[in-house]
Amino acid sequence: MPESAILCVRCGNCLENCHIFSSTKEWKHAPPNRLRILRKKADFVAFECNGCRRCTVFCPFSVEISAYVSRARKEIKNKAKALVELVEVQLEKGRQFEKHKQFYEAAIRFLEKKHNLKIPLNKKAEILFVPLQGEHTIIPAAKLFNLAKEDWTLSYFEASNFAFFLGDMELAKKVSERIFREAEELGVEKIIVTECGHAYRVFKMFWREWFGRDFEILSIVEVAAEYVEKGIVExxxxxxxxxxxxxxxxxxxxxxxxxxxxxxxxxxxxxxxxxxxxxxxxxxxxxxxxxxxxxxxxxxxxxxxxxxxxxxxxxxxxxxxxxxxxxxxxxxxxxxxxxxxxxxxxxxxxxxxxx
Ligand code: SF4
Ligand code: SF4
CATH class of the missing domain: 3.40.50 (Rossmann fold)
Known part of the structure; x- marks a missing residue:
């Protein structure tokens, strides 16, 4: 249960630093008022917040408004039906893995031909690359890994974790568990996450606590920075x-x-x-x-x-x-x-x- 709200002295430092209040000028969107509302009840104002934590950076007491937002979202998650459905689709992919596998393998073989590029799947490797849906997240990484001669394989699952947006971390762990099991089975040491802000945060901040395993977790942009800096790719x-x-x-x-x-x-x-x-x-x-x-x-x-x-x-x-x-x-x-x-x-x- 977050408790930093008691530190709020309503100084107003965060008001114009919240892009939402700055644009709407509605008092319910002013961070201290958002906080006041959410301390009383789980209100929909929790979904009218990006959870960006900019208010916290500008708060002299580092009040974590986004923690109250997450707690409220969990209580009223059914009001964000689209997110609930997306989580269900993610979990179903894990439950119906054999079916999903066939479809995914066919799609990847199609991409290999289209781009004349090797994309390893289901291979014991050093690196597991976790993409999103869509070739724009798979092809650039495949090209770089192949140029750098990496020992890598592509995940069957997407990096995104919609349960994180619902503030439901038990559910978020279940979504991540599919990838954790895959990483264990393939014996990988490194997990490289595609360009995705919340996914990177989930892997980086929660995986060790959830699964007690110390995979090296990197974003593809960290890997790419090393490639260009060391001249591994030209x-x-x-x-x-x-x-x-x-x-x-x-x-x-x-x-x-x-x-x-x-x-x-x-x-x-x-x-x-x-x-x-x-x-x-x-x-x-x-x-x-x-x-x-x-x-x-x-x-x-x-x-x-x-x-x-x-x-x-x-x-x-x-x-x-x-x-x-x-x-x-x-x-x-x-x-x-x-x-x-x-x-x-x-x-x-x-x-x-x-x-
Ligand atoms: S976390 Fe929410 S309240 Fe704070 S600055 Fe971002 S959008 Fe505004
Ligand atoms: S900056 Fe911090 S203390 Fe000041 S109003 Fe905002 S949340 Fe409260």
């Missing part, structure tokens, strides 16, 4: 158009992945422009905390992303890069909603086009 050409980078809250502020994406971008971008503020003080895009996966929250998250749209506009960048699938979706939606003009890509995804 970057053959650069990108002249202006590029900016959006720090996903779960990756940067909440897991410390800050310099690695910048090292990778620096290997190919000739005109890199930081948003201001950035790194651990960056503003959330408005799509975090699972909001992108809840269709009824679309209008809300577009309003919540106003600060981010302003930040991007100021850079005049033609490419907005990030290392999170939720952020990617939100950045594309913000582009349409606010009439902006830029391409959205993953950092490693774009790197893979230049090696």
């Amino acid at each position: 970057v053959k050409r650069g990108l002249a158009e202006p590029v900016t980078y959006h720090d996903p809250c779960q990756a940067a502020r909440n897991s410390g992945l800050i310099e690695e994406p910048r090292k990778v971008i620096g290997s190919f971008a000739e005109d890199f422009r930081e948003m201001k503020p950035n790194k651990e003080k960056n503003f959330c895009c408005g799509g975090g905390g699972g909001l992108v996966a809840i269709p009824e929250m679309k209008d809300f998250r577009l309003v919540a992303g106003k600060k981010k749209a302003e930040q991007i506009k100021e850079t005049e960048a033609k490419y907005v890069l990030t290392i999170c699938e939720n952020c990617r979706t939100q950045l594309k939606d913000l582009r349409e909603h606010y009439g902006l003009n830029y391409e959205v890509s993953g950092v490693v995804e774009l790197l893979s086009k230049f090696v």
Whole structure:
């Protein structure tokens, strides 16, 4: 049970530092009021928060509002039906593994032919790579691993963990257990997670406590940074158009992945422009905390992303890069909603086009 709420002196330091309150100006979205509401009952205002923890960074007492948000979400999780259904799909994939396996293997063999690329599956290896759904998360990593001559294999499961967004950590453990069993069976030592903010945080922060095993957990962007720094993969050409980078809250502020994406971008971008503020003080895009996966929250998250749209506009960048699938979706939606003009890509995804 979180207790840091008693430290809140209602100083107001966090108000304009919450992108949601700053955009909606609704009092229920002011972090101390959100806290007051959630201490009394599990209210839907818990789903009108990205759980980005920016308020905590600017709070003199580090009040953890997102902990109260998670607790409330768990109590009223059925109000986020889309997330509950996504968790069920993830668990069903584990229960019906043989069926899922056949379908997945056929899809991967198709990708191998399409891209003329070896993608090992179900192989004893040093590395287990955990992607998301969609070839844009599989092909760039496969290309880099093969160039670096890694001993790797692809996971049958996706890295995302929708139960985390419901604040239900027992359920989140069950979702992760499918991948843990796979890693044990394949005898891997390292788990490399695709570009996904919350997934990286779940692997990095909870796996040791849940499973008592010390796998080396890395993000694909950490691995890519090492490849370019040590010349393990050669970057053959650069990108002249202006590029900016959006720090996903779960990756940067909440897991410390800050310099690695910048090292990778620096290997190919000739005109890199930081948003201001950035790194651990960056503003959330408005799509975090699972909001992108809840269709009824679309209008809300577009309003919540106003600060981010302003930040991007100021850079005049033609490419907005990030290392999170939720952020990617939100950045594309913000582009349409606010009439902006830029391409959205993953950092490693774009790197893979230049090696
Ligand atoms: S959206 Fe972020 S800054 Fe605003 S209350 Fe939630 S965790 Fe705090
Ligand atoms: S900054 Fe901290 S103490 Fe001040 S109002 Fe916000 S949560 Fe309360």
